[in-house]
Amino acid sequence: MSQMKLPRAGLLLWMCVMNRVQDTATAAAALSITHCVIRQYVDITCYWETTDQHLNINSYRLQINKSSCESKHSFFQVGFCNTAGSDCSVQPIDSALHCFCADVLASTRTGSIRSPPYFFSGVNAVKLRPPQITNLTPTKTRSGCLQVTWKMVESFLQNEKIYIRLQIEYTTHNQTRSQTTQAFSNETLELCDLHPGSKYTVRLRAQDSRAHAHWSSWTSLDTTTAEKAPSAAPRLWRLIHSVEEAGRRRLILVWKPVSWPEVNGVVLSYSATCRSDLDSSQWTCGTMDASRRSCILNISDDPCHCSLTATNSAGTSPPAHISIPAHTHAEELPPPQAISVTRLDDTRLVVEWTAALSQSESGFVVQWASVPYTEPTSLDWEHINETARSFIVSGLLPEVPYNLSVVSLFGPLAGSGMSVIAFTREGAPSVGPNITMLQTSSSGVVLKWDPVPLEKLHGFIQSYTILYSINGKDKSEKVSAHDEQKSLSGLMEGTYNICVMAHTAVGGATGPCQQVVVGLEDVQVIPILLCALLLCFLILIIPVCMRVRIKQCLCPTVPDPSKSSLSVWSNARMCQHKLPSLSAMNSIISMGQTTIFQDYGEKDYVPVQVFTYHTVPQDSNETNISTSAVTHQDSTLPAAQAFPTHLLNHSYTKPGQVTPAGYKEDPQPSSDHLLFESFFTNKRNQADLCDYIHVSQSHEPVITTIDEYRTLDLNECPHFRQVLPEDTST
Structure with missing residues (x-):
């Protein structure tokens, strides 16, 4: 039994070792270096x-050794580094x-x-440092060319320079062109066949041809080529308004700038001119x-033609x-037969038409x-060729109404347009209609409302709803959407709140409400009564406000004679002299209040010096005369040649008889005027000056000077005497 267990234990140990080795090999295969890059003399x-x-894996350790390329058995350590990343x-x-x-070497939890x-070979892994651009300028001798000068940062052995390559890229308006050349063959390169007046970005990078997988980083510089005059005209369009006063029309010229690359630079200004086809008139x-x-x-x-040019620094x-x-021919050319607009999304509409x-x-x-439509700059437009029957309008906003139209072109002339209003997406109105009550009765009202402007509707109106309430x-x-007036009948008596709501396909908005009283027949009488009361109030208040002026007109201020400077008339009678006949009497002129004045007479008449005096009214039963001087005429001269006078204020009386001559009250004569008196207007044979009583006088002479004049002395007129009253004021 023990002999059988020993082979089993060895087999188990062998299986564990092999499993460990297999796991290690599997793990090692899961970790591998992809590539290495050498920056010369750096790292x-x-x-x-x-x-x-x-x-x-918790961390990594990179170990680098070097050896000779012929023998890979002897290595010399270059260095190592630790990191938690992948490089x-x-x-x-x-x-x-x-x-x-x-x-x-990767460290894990288990080992x-x-x-x-x-x-790897070092020369096959070299990544050069980026070259430097030392100069980038337009070529003066050739338009549309740039001259580039560069230099390499590293120094290379002479036999290694042949491996260094240079790549140049130049880009403008998302158009990129590139070329590759030997870096050390010529460190100055001319880039030609470029667009005039265009901004270019020039980039350079270098490579060792033996390390074909590694280019240096880019180095870049921007510049602009020399400008030329624009090679194309701006795109021109027009808007023509109807004829106004004096046969004038308002013409709006709109244009789009010259597109790149035909612009050949930066446009500095535009110039527009219109010339009449019938005469030499022009407008600019x-x-x-x-x-x-x-x-x-x-x-x-009249018909005319317009031109527009763009100018840059070159031409x-x-x-x-x-x-x-001409305005009479503006509608002769037809518009398209039909036009339709379809929504694509929130920013685009497609316009289709039939020619x-x-x-x-x-x-x-x-x-x-x-x-x-507010100003010409808000109008956008696009020319389409004759075969097109649709166009996609982009860059629009949702819930904003747009007026889209299509105009047919017939050579240099344009026909009338066909237009339609569309939304990319409709919304609910932002405001509701304002209402006006046209009529009220005992059981109904008639109201009218103003349509909501389209830009505030944010969509097409679908219908209106009239909302009214009473007692909760x-x-x-x-x-319907076409109605703008409605009569509400069968209403009970009371006060109603009435308002109107406008609906689009998305929602609605309610306008301001108004209170209306229904059931009072005399509702319309109230404004009339208010107007009548206001009129009566004005009639009463105006006399009150103008009472002082009215009093002055009805009861003028009468001057107080007692305050006159000559309050006492002399009682002396000039009885020594009898008045001559009427012709001579007409030459006796009494003077009103005035300053000393030299007067002149007709031919053969002798003027005298006139002095100031004041008259003081007396009682009717007294006879007083106060004067400073009289003039004298030869009694043989006819009365028709007496001094002509303008009557201002005059009246004389004789006991028992008053002879007025244009009496007009003069409360205070002005000292700036020469006032004359004419004593008599009725024909008499003889008159005694002493028998007349002075009432008032104020005349202005109208005398034409003919001959030289002189002043009579008192000793030359002994038959005239003047008696002045004594000054009693002192």
Whole structure:
């Protein structure tokens, strides 16, 4: 029995050892080095991978040895490194002209695992450092060329330079071109056949041809080629408004910039001009900034043609032309026969159309803009060739209405357009309708509402719902989307809250509510009564506010004669002189209050100097005269030649008789005027000045100066005397 157990124990031990060896071999096969890279005179980096993720490896240890490439039996340690990742670098190294052996030791919970040894030649694993670009400029002698100058960072033996290669890539607008050349054959390279005025990114990297799997990292630099004049014209379109006053039309020119690569640089400005086809009239927008995309002109209703050019630093593009028909011919060319819009997603719509019958279109223009259309820059458009019958409009927003139209082109002319409004996705309205009560009665109301603007509906209106409530009871009536007025009848007496809700396919929104009283027949009388009361109030308040002015008009202020500067008239009678005949009497003129004034007379009349005086009214039974001087005329002259005067204020009286002459009260004569008096207006043979009583006078003479004049002295008129009253004020 014991002899039988011994072979069994040996077999079990042998099976355990073999299982252990097999597990170790399996684990070792799961860990392997994929490749190693040498950076000359810097380090060696090796990469490995583990196929069994259940090994629970804690860390790795990379060991690198070197030997001669002829014999792989004697090794010299280069170095080692520890890491928890899948790569590790050993540094430094003196040269790559050796053969190397690398292995990785992985530590697990149950022990360690070593990868199979990885042998490689150093020159086949070298990765060069990136070259340096020392100069990158446009070629002055050749347009569309760049000159690149570079240098290598490492130094190489002369016999090794033949293995170094250089790869150049130059990219513009996602277009990449590359070429490979010998690095040391020529360290200056010219890149030609490039687009003028384009920005290029030039990249360089180097490789040892013996290590074909390892390129250096890229080094890059940006530059722009020399510009040329644009080789293509901008894309031009127009919007024509109807004829306004004076036969003018509003023309909006819109354009898209010259596309790359035809632009050949950076556009600095645009220039737009329109010229009449019938005369020499022209309209221009002048030179516009490069950011402009539209131009507005007021042109005549005659046919004209417009042109647009783009300018960069090198020159001007060919002009873009468009013809504008006369307003009488604007509708002669037909639009497409039909148009439809289909939603693709939240940002795209597909527009489809059917061309007009028996027409030969040269192309189409698809236009689209959000509603409401605010400015020309919000309009987008695209030219389509004559064979196309659909176009996908992208970059749209959901719940925003868009006006899409298709216009047929017939050579240089354009037909009328056909348009449709569409949404990429509809939404619920943001506001509801505003209502107005048109009429109320004892049992109903008539209301009207304003449609909600399309941009606030966020969709197409489907229907309206009228909501009204009284005493907590809610009722509603649904009306079609085309109705904007509704009569509610059969209502009970009371106060109603009424509002209108607008519905789209997604939802609805309610507008502001109004309170309406139903059942009072005299509801309409209330505003009339209020207006009548307001009118009565205004009629009463206006006289109260203007009472002072009304009093002044009805009861003017009468001047107080007692406050006059001449309150006492002289009682002296000038009885020494008898008045002459009427012709002479007309020459006696009394002066009103004035300053000293030199007057002139007609021919053969002698003027005198006039002095200031004031008159003071007296009682009717008294006779007073106060004057400063009188004028004298030759009594032989006719009365028709007396001084003409404008009557301002005059009245004289004689005991028992009053002869008025345009009496007008003058409470305070102005000292700025010369006032005359005419004593008599009735024809008399003789009159005694002393028999007249002065009441008031105020005249203004109208005298034409003809001859020279002089002033009479008192000694020349002894028959005239003046008696002034004594000054009693002092």
